[in-house]
Amino acid sequence: MIRLGIMSFAHLHAEAYVENVRAIPDAELVGAADDDKTRGAHFARALGVRLWPTYEDLLAQQLHGVIVCSENARHRALVEMASRAGVHVLCEKPLATTLTDAHAMLEACKQGGVSLMVALPMRFSAPLLEVRRVLEARRLGEIFCCVSTNQGQNPRRHRDWFVDKRLAGGGAVMDHTVHLVDTLRWYLRSEVAEVYAQTTDLLSGGNGDVETGGLILLTFANGVFATIDCSWSRPASYPAWGGLTVELIGQHGVMRVDAFRQNLTIYPERSPGIHWEYWGSDANQGMIAEFVSAIRERRAPTVTGVDGCRALEVIVAAYESARTGRPVRLRME
Amino acid sequence: MRVAIVGTGLMGGVHAEAWSHTGARIAAFVGTAGAGGDALAGTYAARFVTDLDAVLADVDVVDICTPTHLHAEFTLRAAAAAKHVICEKPIALTVGEGRRMIAACRTAGVRLLVAHVLRFFPEYRLAREMTARGDIGAPAVLRLSRCTFRPRKTDNWYVDPERSGGMMLDLMVHDIDYARWVAGDVVRVFAKAAQTSGRPDEADHALAILTHRGGAISHLEGSWAYPPPIFQTRFEIAGSAGLIEFPGPAPAAIEMHLRGGEGSNHEVQLPRSPLHESPYATQLRAFHEALTSGTDPPVSAEDGLAAVRIARAAIESARRGQPVELDASGEKPP
Incomplete structure (x- = not known):
């Protein structure tokens, strides 16, 4: 049995991960801990998870791995705690809110001899995997550019800290850029060389503290350019939380993937109004399964802290570009 | 009101059909010999001539449907003869x-109406009206996409930057004007362009980010890189209190369009939707009304100029790899 724990319920994905762990025959969810006692008690009860009084208590349960779902700015402290206890880590995205924290986390896990996986579930999305196969078979030929979106509702409807700069590290750019940076790196097999970004706080719900919309234009080392729309531009009435799309312009044609477009449209007689019910494969399940498999097989996971670090470098550059109005070159390693 | 249509290609024919829904009469078509202009003239019982000067005395309005590089010359000639211009x-x-065209028409005391037909497409017009009256709050993030295939005319002036300005000036300019109409003046442009086929310097797929003075941002995609016969337009306007979405063709989890089965004989495609009146007819009725009763049309010559300025900034940005700043009046700093 692979013994797993959840550190913090701050991120709303924790709720999904509980079910994902339970669906894996040789994994066991030993329990959870949360520095917010009220929140911990609430979710532990709602999800039927055993709650340990402190993170130290949880880590003392001979765990193989933990899933860190704290507020973004608190990832580092929990990852370092787990690495000291010799427990493998799956950390919610973004890996951290500063590069200093991200580098410290990579180092701590290296020192502790544990692997650090970052929660980038789109690598396990069935439609996105299908596109990767098309690209690997070179059916589109050379790729020239990509247009991608990861738009969503303002996440404060689930948790207030998403619009608290101190805890989230930023707004829409911090929240919705990493999935696409990672997907594009994965598709293009190249690293980001330059970042241009413009942000807006005109979309509501930013609390005056964080940006609520952003457009980013990346240029990769291989010359391909790509835009990312990370805006919280989906109103409360939108039929789903949001979505993720990637359009690829290639030598032999064009292709567009809409990762969450496998759904039924429901028109109720009454509220909550029109909504989409998703029936596609669960990408999170593939991600949690990979975390467990990597532990079982004593190997590094396919998506690591380094990938999380690369995505964060782009975010940091995007904030700088939005501030100065100039493109920012990334230092290539 | 009597009209001379200059240019007997795709848009000359489209405008001729549109004029037939107004009270105006097409007196003449002006074109090059042997390019089908006489047949077009026959259809509308008009004269066909190869020189504008031969019919200037006989018309009130000159409607210029030529390749872009000829717009200035014909406008100046029409203005010199004190004829209104539709371009x-x-x-x-x-x-x-x-700028010279606007000045010449002002001096001559004639109108200069620019056919930014997107402002007459009902889906675009409705979305702009709803935004302007505050239905979705302040516009914040716009996405405008216009993707079709590379024009394939025999004399392919569209893909010649010397005659059309290239894809961004010919195609993306529609959405540039629309973004400005919805979200106001543009102060910064950053663009990248790719070339998937054709000769060098013929960028056929471009992405641009516009920063509007009021704080909104726009994402523009223009493409001549899609396989025929596709002409897809999509847009959305996200505002502080709601979202308007025109999603284009029914979205699927995966769509793929490969070149090879060149699925149509179209040289150039226009976007189409079943309507009682084509947007081109709506546009010319509005222009006819503006000319007969002196009202302001929903698009001014200055709007047309601002769109060119932004398109030129996008082309320059893509070439230099740097953002281009536009000053308060929309002018580039010296």
């Missing part, structure tokens, strides 16, 4: 030409 978009190949 296809973009108003001109360069900002300087556009």
